[in-house]
Amino acid sequence: MRRVDLAVIGAGPAGMAAAVEARTHGLSVLVVDEQPTPGGQIWRGIEAANAARLQVLGDDYAAGLAAVRAFRDSGADYLPGALAWQIDPEGLIDVSVGGRSRRAAAGAVVVATGAVERPTPLPGWTLPGVMTVGALQILLKTSGLADDEAVLVGSGPLIWLAASQLCEAGRPPRAIVETVPCGRYLGAARHASSLFGASDYVSKGFKMMRRVRAAGVPVYRGASDVRIEGRERVSHVAFRTGRREHRLETACVALHQGVVPNPQVARLMRCAHEWSPAQRCFLPRRDRFMETSVPNFFLAGDGGGIGGAKAAALEGRIAGLRVAEKAGRATGSGYGEIERALKRDLAVRPLLEHLYAPSPEILQPADATVVCRCEEVTAGDIRHAVSLGAPGPNQLKSFLRCGMGPCQGRVCGLPVVEIVAAGRGVAHDAVGYYGIRPPLKPLTLGEIAAAADDGEELAAE
Amino acid sequence: MRRYDTIVVGGGLVGAAVAYGLAREGESVAVLDEGDVAFRASRGNFGLVWVQSKGDGRPEYARWTRRSSDLWPGFAELLAEDTGIAPDYHKPGGLHFCFSEAEIEARRAMIHRMHNVHGPGGDGTRILDRKEVQDLVPSIGPDVLGASYSPHDGHASPLRLLRGLHAGLAKRTGAYFADHRVQRIEKDGGGFRVEAGGETFSGGKVVLAAGLGNRELGAQVGLDVPVRPLKGQILVTERTKPVLTMPTHVIRQTEEGTIMMGDSQEDAGFDTRSGTGVISAIAAHAVRTLPWLATVRVVRSWAALRVMTPDGYPLYEQSESHPGAFTVNCHSGVTLAGAHAQALAPMIALGALGEELSAFTSGRFDVRAN
Amino acid sequence: MFERTDAGAGGQVGFFFEGSRVEARAGDTVAAAILAHGERSVRTTPASGAPRGPFCFMGTCFECLVEIDGVPNRQACMVVVAEGMDVRRQEGAREATP
Incomplete structure (x- = not known):
């Protein structure tokens, strides 16, 4: 069994920063990441991107190169293509690499598994040809597609970022259908005070919108009643703006309603969570050093609450520094400067959270809409089970199999919580969330059967 | 105050089966349950309706189990008719694999003892050699030497059963209250007053079916319920095309196509985490039994706490000091669901447990202690 | 249609999709390569037989499950294409026995 001072799960901005910081103080660090190369989703494929692609994807993407280099040079043991599938409260971690599992023991764990796109249950969203906006962007980053x-x-800044990048790449999207109610842009003015210190983000936002308009992309604002149509695959997307009905022909619909923390590891660890009305999702409770309710178990970056790449890296540094301090390898000074930078960077969040709050129709989908894509459970099925008395997601799982498919509830988790909260008329905190258990992703029985014999050392790259 | 003929404490498989049975007897029933996160042995149930080896050393349990198994086909049909939710019950017989001659001999001796219980007709359980097992399950591993087989064994979906019972209850005269953990039960004239979730309920009778919670609740109505947790872990795979034609005592394929594995037993207090060591051992045993399982993926694991009495047999009792207060305890919520709904519930409705359940009171523990 | 917007950095690799040879770019995931080939759907569901295609491209949704080199239910968006790889679509639940 391999022993390290710190294990980091995830090699995006937060995980890399935590590893670099801990290495600065001389800690032994193991970084486990599912992707083949470092950078997380935000800087995916960055080491392989040529000048043309860097130009298309912009400066914020290119900034990842320096972060990835610092991480590569840090001396942290980096294990790509690796899945941490079980973590126990003592810091024992089961890691699957290439179909074989090995164990590591860590004095502290920093989880930096980032965000996932908020699930968007809409009529027709399971049809082939429907994907997420994040998916479109990943295709551009990794394959130039x-x-x-x-x-x-x-709704959300990623729509404008992805659209402007597609324009830059010379293949503008056919249209943007924004579900932000028109009144929201006016209401956002109330958050003008939060713009102080966030003007950089806001001016970037306007720049992206101008870029998309300049490319002649039609933009439908204030859209609602979105329906995706098709038989074997997408053929149309229909929606309303005001009283006008629209029906666009397309084979590719990309959905987005913001991003939320990837909850799997924190839930596996049974960390205490609280519902965030502003971010409309559960957030793990953390102290100012990013430590969760489980001692020596830290959460940095978007997985602890959405703040974006810069904030994630700052949080990673704080967590790495704190782990070093608790290990007696660093003094307690040095947080102040990072915390001030973090506060500045997060100033734009209230504005974004207000403006891009998720659309009501994905929070309370129509009865016929599939919510659990794996087991094909509809919103109506869930409402009926709630009417029988099912108090929360875990009893619904028993009743309906929602969350029992291969995605292990990753997609239906939040929508189920929303439907139960509305159906029972109770707070989200009273509804709770799926209990998450190992393995964190499906693994073969053969691999799990061999997981207990731990003869070989977990070797890093 | 809400008034009911009977208040059932606990909405798991045991409580829901009794409550459904009572509702079918025409009673008005309230089921008071905990919230979404509770120990809930029902969610960890393996789904066997299992007869062979049940009650070895306790003939009354063997007969009670067999009775439930005999009731199951009609019970499953009834539930499906009542609610449209079939509990996916099948009775293709069941296998208990043996990996050594000593194990086969032990099973053979067990069958012999059980024959004495079930009378000259026996219960049809018999030992199969490797070749005979292969005819039923062609893909067994080389280490499987034989099996015991019983035609009375079957399996059902614990999840669909639970949902069906709740739907049946809702359709009849039952009311279900989640997030109503019971705090206090006391005598109230000829009946009971129950405080739960900030409300007061009144019932002519009260049935404690709260699993591990029965220990504490029982004390309030003069019932000694010495139950303790015994942890069990199970693994569930991705769906596959149908491959296993009958259940075994540790591996079965569900109607949906997932394959379940389990039967671990740990004395781990109230800990419900899934641990790598046990998960790995379950996987290793499954692969040894059916080697092709090595390539099938586990989608989830589960750990739950069985409700165990000191001798492992059920505990059914009416309170002497508080007549009308009953307790129901067992770790076979699926196997016994037929009996609980269609044999036990009618007894409770009449206000007295029948003679066939007299062996299942807590008095038996005192005798042993002496 | 998904089309390439740049020349890319790596070379070409060839793999087989449903038995036909398909050219991809080095570094493409199997899911990206299938999309670039013009396919949107990769399987039908075990529950209802509905068609599905890649959705999230980051390993979350498990919609892009395909059979790769004889191993069913692999996440096509998490596997990088290798020369000669044999990729097949899946109809319903996988077979359990080889």
């Missing part, structure tokens, strides 16, 4: 038929539907 773009579909000029793409219709981007929903």
Whole structure:
């Protein structure tokens, strides 16, 4: 069994920063990440990107190169293509690499598994040809692929970022269908005070919108009643703006309603969580050093609450520094400067959270809409089970199998919570969330059977 | 105050089966349950309706189990008709694999003892050699030497059963209250007053079916319920095309196509975490039994606490000091669901447990202690 | 149609999708390569037989499950294409026995 001072799960901005910081203080660090190369989703494929692609993806993407280099040079043991599938409260971690499992023991764990896109249950969203806006962007980052038929539907800054990048790549999307109610842009003015110190983000936002307009992309604002149509695959997306009905022909619909923390590891660890009305999701409770309710178990970056790449890296540094301090390898000074930078960077969040709050129709989907994609459980099935008395997600899982498929509840978790909270008329905190258990992703029985014999050392790259 | 003929404490498989049975007897029933996160042995149930080896050393349990198994086909049909939710019950017989001659001999001796219980007709359980097992399950591993087989064994979906019972209850005269953990039960004239979730309920009778919670609740109505947790872990795979034609005592394929494995037993207090060591051992045993399972993926694991009495047999009792207060305890919520709904519930409705359940009171523990 | 917007950095690799040879770029995930090939759907569901295609591209949704080199239910968005790889679509639940 391999023993380290710190294990980091995830090699995105937060995980890399935590590893670099801990290495600065001489800690032994093991970084486990599922992707083949470092950078997380935000800087995915960055080491392989040529000048043309860096130009298309912009400066914030290119900034990842320095972070990845610092991480590569840090002396942390980096294990790519690796899945941490079980973590116990004592810091024992089961890691699957290439179909074989090995164990590591860590004095502290920093989880930096980032965000996932908020699930967007809408009529027709399971049809082939429907994907997420994040998916469109990943295709551009890793393969230089773009579909000029793409219709981007929903709400959030990523829609404008992805659209402007597609324009830059010379294949603008067919349309943007924004589900932000028109009144929201006016209401956002109330958050003008939060713009102080966040003008950089806001001016970037306007720049992206101008770029998309300049490319002649039609933008439908204030859209609602979104329906995706097709038989074996997408053929149209229909929606309303005001009293006008629209129906666009397309083979590619990309959905987005913001991002939320990837909850799997923190839930596996049974960390205490609280519902965030502003971010409309559960957030793990953390102290100012990013430590969760489970001692020596830290959560840094978007997995602890959405703040973006810069904030994630700052949180990673704080967590790494704290782990070093608790291990007696660093003094307690040095937090102040990082915390001030973090506060500045997060100043834009209240504005974004207000403006891009998720659309009501994905929070309370129509009865016929599939919510659990794996087991094909509809919103109506869930409402019926709630009417029988099912108090929360775990009893619903028993009743309906929602969350029992291969994605292990990753997609239906939040929508189920929303439907139960509305159906029972209770607070989200009273509804709770799926209990998450190992393995964190499906693994073969053969591999799990061999997991207990731990003869070989977990070797890093 | 809400008034009911009977208040059932606990909405798991045991409580829901009794409550459904009572509702079918025409009673008005309230089921008071905990919230979404509770120990809930029902969610960890393996789904066997299992007869062979049940009650070895306790003939009354063997007969009670067999009775439930005999009731199951009609019970499953009834539930499906009542609610449209079939509990996926099948009775293809069941296998208990043996990996050594000593194990086969032990099973053979067990069958012999059980024959004495079930009378000259026996219960049909018999030993199969490797070749005979292969005819039923062609894909067994080389280490499987034989099996015991019983035609009375079957399996059902514990999840669909629970949902069906709740739907049946809702359709009849039952009311279900989640987030109503019971705090206090006391005598109230000829009946009971129950405080739960900030409300007061009134019932002519009260049935404690709260699993491990029965220990504490029982004390309030003069019932000694010495139950303790015994942890069990199970693994569930991705769906596959149908491959296992009958259940075994540790591996079965569900109607949906997932394959379940389990039967671990740990004395771990109230800890419900899934641990790598036990998960790995379950996986290793499954692969040894059916080697092709090595390539099938586990989608989830589960750990739950069985409700165990000191001797492992059920505990059914009416309170002497508080007549009308009953307790129901067992770790076979699926196997016994037929009996609980269709044999036990009618007894409770009449206000007295029948003679066939007299062996299942807590008095037996005192005798042993002496 | 998904089309390439740049020349890319790596070379070409060839793999087999449903038995036909398909050219991909080095570094493509199997899911990206299938999309670039013009396919949107990779399987039908075990529950209802509905068609599904890659959705999230980051390993979350498990919609892009395909059979790769004889191993069913692999996440196509998490596997990088290798020369000669044999990729097949899946109809319903996988077979359990080889």
